Amino acid sequence: MSTDTTADAITSRPAGREARERLYRYLLFACAATSIFVTVGIVFLLAKDAIDFFTLVSPVEFFTGTTWLLPRNEFGVLPLLTGTLLVTVIAAAIALPVGVAAAVYLSEYASERARSVLKPALEILAGIPTVVYGIFALVYVTPFLRFFGLPLNTFNVLSASVMVGIMIIPMISSLSEDAMSAVPDSLREAAYGVGATKYEVSTGVVIPAAVSGIFSSFILALSRAIGETMIVAVAMGSRSRLFDFANPLQNLWQGNQPMTAAMIQINSADNVSGPGFKSMFAIGLTLFVITFLMNLVSNRIAARYREEYN
């Protein structure tokens, strides 16, 4: 387009312009409002079947029951919840320290050139589909850990959780790195001015100043781990087990079934109908509420830190 026509298009003021402007405004508003419809749609459609489910199975039984066995119509969600918690805790134990340390390196130590290679590399890792991570856990990580003498079953909690942890590292490191880079250089310079070393600046100034951003990245990553489906569906088997406090390590060697994998299993089983099928929506709604709340909290924390330094 030549400059003339651009100027012409911009400056011409034809009649009926108002009507056109209004039309475009409404069209674009409709696009933006779609996101509200999606949320309302999720809540409404999931709640409809979830309520149906709760008329068949009492909520007390659902939230306090300790066995989840579809064929026998036993719908206690606790084993699924402990399964999810177990995965999340192990994944967090790996991903939180590694993610933050990686973020410190990228933000404080890495040269411009190293950063320009490392950041895209981490981004590409974050783009690997989760089903692939699941296959890594099942086909390569489990035999690898067995090689070290761990008594792992074919489907087990440990390798799946380790893989979930590795999957969320890029998320934590990139969000935390953003928070650390947002710390004003004047703070660092003040610390150097009173004779602090780089280590002291990193741990004593940058991390405390960015702590709310780091924390919000933790919450986002944990909500991602809670909602992670394919890794656990591929590598953790399909038998739900309540956490066994008598021998805690046994929980790691065996398979287990968190909430997300249970939904997949219900949907892929042919003979499930009635309350079994509807229970999927109850779990889905529970999952949606948990992750939605976690994201809200994370936003709040991140928003507070942004106010402080901008």
Add this chain to the structure above:
Amino acid sequence: MATPEQGIDWAGDTGQVSRLRGVAFEVTCLAAVAFALVSVLVLLLYVSADALRPFSADPGWHLVFFLTLVVPSVSAALFYYRRDEPAGEVAYATTGLPVVGVLGAAVFAVVLDIELVTAVEMFALLVSALVAAGIIAAHARYRPRAAAERMAVLFGAPVVTILGVPPAEVTMALNAALSALGLSIEFGVRLLSLREVILLTPVVPLQWIMVALSLTVPVGAVLGGYVARVRANPRAGLAFVGGAVAVSALAPLVGPVVGIGATGWILLVTFCLLPVAVYVEGVIRRREGIAGLTFPLILVGGVVLGALLADLFGFAPPDPWLDWSFLTSAHSRTPAEAGFYPPIVGSVMMLIVIALSTFPVGVGAAIYLEEYAPDSGLAGKFITLVEINIGNLAGVPSVVYGLLGLALFIRVLTMPTGAVMVGGLAIGILILPIVIISAQEAIRAVPDSHREAAYGMGATRWQTTRSVVLPQAIPGILTGTILAVGRAIGETAPLLMIGAASSVRLAPSGFFDQLPAMPRQIFAWSTNLEPEIRHGVLAAGVVTLLVVLLIMNGTAILIRNKYQREV
């Protein structure tokens, strides 16, 4: 934040101990980065080794290719890295561009193969769309002040040329409704569109001619226009178009000889040769990094020479699981014959649905939120709510979107279980928040001074958005969208929830057919315990998926880097 009293412990403490501690800390942080990268890289190497089985080849074969391919390309890469950085970028682009082009050509070959759109339909659609655009442009030119009338033309012209009056679908729905009401009236009379008239023509030229007319000519014209503009020389543009036509005309001669057929040659010219020619022209014109142009030659030469030498010495090549027959045949119970073709086609068709449904809505929403949305008052509060909501939707687990797809599209709207359309729409909703957020960021990066300049000239909001903001934001929007679409290809959980079948033997040829998708097939193979599946077919599927994703993400990051430098 440390108070001065606390600060005394650490500030100024410059002993040997603190240095050791600092070094240990730095090493720990570096180890964390290394762990994050290396752990996954090792797994990627394992899965590639399973898929490609490099150790099934003679050691001599490896030696030959090491000498002819690896040594020259690595030394060239090192040279670019040390001496001539622009050349490195040129090398990357001239190697990547043909790969992306071949992928694009392959997509179109598949579309023509499953007859999703035939060549004649493509041609008819193109001509009608051009005529509609011509009518709109003519109206804008001769009656520039009639805006309301132009709205009518804008929507009316495509209806007349492409859909017909009334559109066939409307007539059909109307007749169906009438017969459902028990009335025996039928609307038979309708004005055929230009597109339908062309389709009625009994004389149909050869497929490659139709493809050349409907793809190569427009692509060549657009690129030729670009060449003419950057060279400020209309003759250069004409020469480019002429060259494009000449190379296309070779199709019946060259295509069969190369083994891809005349249509294949046309597609290759359109998607691979022409863009590469434009890029190479730009490199030579700028005289920057010309040395990089030799890199693809080194690669191709290395492969050809290596193959010749290995053949000469009789070294056996490896026998990989991931080979041509894997990519072109359907799933089979025998691992050696199992293939990935239907899932590849299914994923591509799903992408079409996602791109058509999500891209316009996502970009529209981003434009509204950044350019139109009020900041204050009740409406402003509502907009804040919308933005928070979008952020939260981006964090909702994908399995929940699958559940939404199941409830909304299958149970409420009664679409067929596991159809391409359902999968595309469910995953489209999943990536919608990501598309909106990245498009918002791209639009926000356009400086306000540009908007103010446009408003100062008396432009309306839409004129400013269309002519000033969007052209600058497009590369950023494109990057975000490609990354989001990359995520969409790998999503598995929603596909399981909408009931995508585990093994579909036939590639879908319509949007309501059963959807076989790459990740779905991979999941199906992962439940098989046979070692030949687990360490062979499964790995080949994973590597195929990863290569597609790597190419998409690499393209996105390349666009972003180029764009960031220009701003």
